Amino acid sequence: MxxxxxxxxxxxxxxxxxxxxxxxxxxxxxxxxxxxxxxxxxxxxxxxxxxxxxxxxNPSSPVYKETVFRQADPSKGQVLIVGSGPAGLFAALKLLEHGLKPIVFERGKDVHSRRVDIAKISTEGVVDPSSNYSFGEGGAGTYSDGKLYTRSKKRGDNQGVLELFVQFGAPSSILYEAHPHIGTDKLPRIIENMRECILSHGGEIHFQSLVTDFLLSGNSVKGCVVKDLVTGSVTEFSGPVILAVGNAARDTFRMAHSLGVAMESKDLSMGVRIEHPQHLIDCIQYHNKNGRGLYLPPAEYNFAVQTSYNGIRRGVYSFCMCPGGFVVPAASDRSQCVVNGMSPSNRGGKFANSGLVVEFLSDGPEFEDPLSVVRYQEELEKKTFLAAGSSQKAPAQRVTDFLSDHLSSSLPSSSYTPGLTSCLLSEVLPPEISTPLKEGLSLIGQKMRGFITEESILIGTETRTSSPVRFLRDPLTLESTSHENLYPCGEGAGFAGGIVSSAIDGMRCASSILDKLLF
Ligand SMILES: Cc1cc2nc3c(=O)[nH]c(=O)nc-3n(C[C@H](O)[C@H](O)[C@H](O)COP(=O)(O)OP(=O)(O)OC[C@H]3O[C@@H](n4cnc5c(N)ncnc54)[C@H](O)[C@@H]3O)c2cc1C
Missing domain, CATH: 3.30.1660 (Dodecin subunit-like)
Incomplete structure (x- = not known):
């Protein structure tokens, strides 16, 4: 046998x-x-x-299980979800596993309309404040690399998130790859499949619908106020609120703060994107002057070094590395310049990019105000925009020139399509970021021979590696410590970083509401 x-x-x-x-x-x-x-x-x-x-x-059972969703039963009530990123969508799906109706509000557009707006950032340098790399169906995760690994092992069911991605159309290889990723070309279809599932099971999704206020009775949230961004009309909805707005929703952070929702400022790493020819990274990482050959994937890297500034230790590390990818203009408002990275499923591009960021510690009296790191981010993004000549042509410098403080007389070709402006990045970045960055780069160069080269460039600035605030919530119920029936959730709430951990947090918040309402 x-x-x-x-x-x-x-x-x-x-x-x-x-x-x-x-x-x-x-x-x-x-x-x-x-x-x-x-x-x-x-x-x-x-x-x-x-x-x-x-x-x-000869496996005797399938290696992954499919989730069954139930038709929403309006008599059980409804749950309002602000944001259709991974946290919001996975919260909605979890509610539908138990037949509780989700109503999702998303300030941005559906994935297809959003694609048009995203293209305009590169071709015309125009950022639509409600439809961009941060805002729109699927959240910041849609036009991303779709890397699906998380350092967090504690926060719940990673495998469950991967299985749901496969159920909605991701390749099953994500279930076994050590570093699974989906790719920006495949993600929109998967997000559409999730939307279809939510709608066909009786949930609602409202696009171009901005949540501007909460309905309060004392310290209990009874619902929210939603502005239709097309017609301007305002509607009130009732139900408990899952606030899954991502790390860029500064107006919503301000609104919550003005209502007295408990929150604090949060440590946040910031820096630049670094870009190399992919072939060079393949040669370094695979120890082969001919590159990766026919059978190896485009090489990745990952590093962390310790530096110090004014006697305080500051980690410098790679963040969200995208082999064969693109550096993208990730601003969410007109007078900002922000970069990030993504790659398609085959990671077939000519360049490798990664965030190169410095730990930013929000300790000290100047960070007591919960919105102080938000303001710091805003100032840096505005300064970057001005350095780019008030455009999306991001400030850039060859790595070798950055280390020797010379303006680059020319810049190598890059995947960043809006174009680049040659700048002294040490004049754009504050010293508490640029000084550790220089020291860190030198240390990294000693570890990875060939990494510091004229061919590599730094592109500014990467300011959104996580949320600038953390909402305070009860560790068991996940409810806001200041407001009943409010569930701050996902990356924007300061409890997740990345697609998988945000999705897990969304499911946890939904489970907490299910426990309260149904069980
Ligand atoms: C270019 C890029 C590449 C990335 N690559 C990766 C990667 O490879 N792997 C990874 O793990 N992570 C990646 N990330 C990060 C990842 O996308 C986020 O960690 C994740 O999307 C956070 O999920 P979330 O649901 O908490 O928030 P978000 O995905 O940010 O979603 C929040 C949603 O809320 C909406 N919203 C905000 N305010 C309101 C309001 N008041 N009313 C209504 N709607 C509102 C926004 O429009 C947005 O759609 C990338 C991010 C970017 C920008």
Missing amino acids: AVKDKDISLRLTPEKAFSEASIRKALHLSPSDEFVILRRSTDARRQDVYIDLLCRI
Whole structure:
């Protein structure tokens, strides 16, 4: 009888790991045997690069389960969700698992209309304040790299989030890749599938609908006030509120603060994007002057070093590295210049980019005001915009010139399509960021030979690595400590960073409401 559910680890050359026939041979399978991959990672620590696989022979049950959604039952009540990013959408899906009706408000447009507005940022340098890389259906996660790994192991069910992504159209390889990613070309369709599921099960999604206020009875939130951004009309909705507005919703942070919602300023790393030719990164990371060859993926990197400024330790680290990707204009208002990165599913672009950021500590009396880091961010984004000649042509400098404080007389080609402005970045960035950045780059250059090169550029500025505020909430119920029936959620609330952890936080907030209303 064929052996069932046997797990076998393999270490193969990239070429052998590329072909199913070679894997089958290495597993000594007979023609009737089946196998699935449970885990796949690349080990490039030494000269010879290997692919490590964990395979299950003849699995007796499917390796992932599908979630069943129920039709919303209006008699059970409704839950208002502000924001359709990963936190908001996964909260809505969790409610529908139990038949509770979600009503989602999204200030931005649906994914298709949003794509047009995003293209205009590059072609015309025009940022629509309600439809951009931060705002619109799917939130900041839609036009992103779609990297789906999180450092957090504690916050709940990573696997559950990945399984839902697969259920809505992501490739099943995300379930076993050590560093799963979806790609910006595939994400919009997946988000549309989630929308269709929410609507077909009786939920509601309102686009171009800005939540401007909460309905309060004392310290209890009874609902919210929604402005239709097309007609200007204002409507009130009632129900508990999941506030999943992401890290760029500064007007909403201000509104919540003015109502006395408990929050504090939060540490936030800021810096620049660094971009290299992908081939160079492949050569460095795979220890091969010819690059990655036919069977290896575009190489990634990841580093963290310690520097100090004015006697205070400041970490400098890579953030959201995008192999084969693009640096994108991620501002959400007209007089800001902000950069971020994304890549398509095949990571086939010519460049590798990553955030290169410095820990920013919001301690000290100047950060006692909960909105103080918001203002710091705003000032830096405005200064960057001015350095860019009041445009989206982001300030940039060759890495070698940044280290020697010379203006770059020319800039190498870049994936950043709005264009670049040659600048002294040390005049754009405050010293508490630019000084550690210089020291950090020198240390990184010692660790990764070839990383500091004339061909690499720094593009300013990366200011939105997480939220500038943290809402205070009860650790068990996740309700605001100041307001009943308000659930600050996801990255904007300061409890998540990235797609997966925001989605998990959304599901946790929904579960807390389900516990209160149904069980
Ligand atoms: C270019 C780019 C690339 C990225 N790449 C990755 C990556 O590869 N992997 C990763 O894990 N993370 C990535 N991120 C970060 C990731 O997108 C966020 O961590 C995640 O989307 C946060 O989810 P969220 O639901 O908390 O908030 P968001 O996704 O920011 O969603 C919040 C939503 O709320 C809406 N909103 C705000 N205020 C209001 C209001 N008052 N009324 C109505 N609607 C409102 C906004 O329009 C927005 O759509 C990237 C971000 C960007 C910008």
